[in-house]
Amino acid sequence: MIIYKIILKTLLFIFLCSHISTLSTTANETIKSKNKYKIVALTSLSADLVNSIDSKSLVGIPGSSLLKSNPSFQDIEIISSGRMPPSLEKIISLKPDLVIGANGFHDKPLSKLNKLGFRTLSTKIRNLRDLENLNEEINSFLSKKKIEPLNKKIQHCYPSSKISKAKNVIALVSTKPILSPNSKSWSGNLIQRFGLKNLTSDLESKSEFKGYVNLSQEWLLKAKPNNLIIVRTPGSNISQYESLAIWKKLPAAKKKNIFSFDYYGLINPGSLDSINKACKKLSSI
Numbered sequence: 001m002i003i004y005k006i007i008l009k010t011l012l013f014i015f016l017c018s019h020i021s022t023l024s025t026t027a028n029e030t031i032k033s034k035n036k037y038k039i040v041a042l043t044s045l046s047a048d049l050v051n052s053i054d055s056k057s058l059v060g061i062p063g064s065s066l067l068k069s070n071p072s073f074q075d076i077e078i079i080s081s082g083r084m085p086p087s088l089e090k091i092i093s094l095k096p097d098l099v100i101g102a103n104g105f106h107d108k109p110l111s112k113l114n115k116l117g118f119r120t121l122s123t124k125i126r127n128l129r130d131l132e133n134l135n136e137e138i139n140s141f142l143s144k145k146k147i148e149p150l151n152k153k154i155q156h157c158y159p160s161s162k163i164s165k166a167k168n169v170i171a172l173v174s175t176k177p178i179l180s181p182n183s184k185s186w187s188g189n190l191i192q193r194f195g196l197k198n199l200t201s202d203l204e205s206k207s208e209f210k211g212y213v214n215l216s217q218e219w220l221l222k223a224k225p226n227n228l229i230i231v232r233t234p235g236s237n238i239s240q241y242e243s244l245a246i247w248k249k250l251p252a253a254k255k256k257n258i259f260s261f262d263y264y265g266l267i268n269p270g271s272l273d274s275i276n277k278a279c280k281k282l283s284s285i
Helices: 002-018 044-057 088-094 107-115 128-141 186-193 217-223 238-242 251-255 272-282
Strands: 039-041 058-063 077-081 098-102 120-123 168-172 178-181 212-215 228-232 258-262
Touching (some): 039 044, 044 058, 058 088, 088 107, 107 120, 120 128, 128 186, 168 186, 186 272, 212 217
Parallel strands (some): 058 077, 168 228
Antiparallel strands (some): 168 178
16 A cells, blocks of 8 residues: 555656646747757657657657557657656757657756756646647647648547536545645546546645545545546556445436546546546536
8 A cells, every 4th residue: 555655646746746727948948940850758748749740850759658669759869767857968968959748847058058058848737738838839830821720639529519517526646634725726627527526626725736636535525526536557456446445325326327447548648648638528528
């Protein structure tokens, strides 16, 4: 259980540091277009986004499991492994025109690269609007005359008709502690996008993880969720939730309205494909 808690904290820290808010550029510089460009992406999401716009411009990527299985990234230089910091030596050798990193998680390497004269972009992704901004920003840097909108890349996240489900739901990320996203998180925003009433949306976070609230079993029982989203993380499974003393008393458990989601897509955006799959599943609740 201790190992599981360490893994969970690490996963949430990585996401919350790297994908939470709006765009910014270091040194307050405006990205200018060039005739030729080489981009190094320090996150799987930014790498995927750059690849979707201009695959030839992507010269460096993180060693992410989300990218390893995609043949589009097989011949691109890997500049980091696991949770280790990116290799500045490798990045510098690639002579990139732009290095895209995550605010809070890549602050040090981006700052060092900026001081060495490299142009950098620090990203914060808290909702789809932030992701749309990043899509536009990269398009602008690459001097693309025609911007392919984000809704063409993650179609399931843009429902064609107005949704008015009003079904109540609670998303659970862990059991010790019981963590659930509020409206200030990526997942909280995504859930509300599909007309679902997130019962923890307006709760103030007292958790060490910004955008997530600690719940007691008593509160969970009183909330009476008709639907539960269970997030799969390394070291977790449905049995851990079923072992909660109040589990069988919850309306969602009685009705078997339990929906299992992958960590990537719902909690950490991860990649365009992960996001699209999460949206498709949310639309079916």
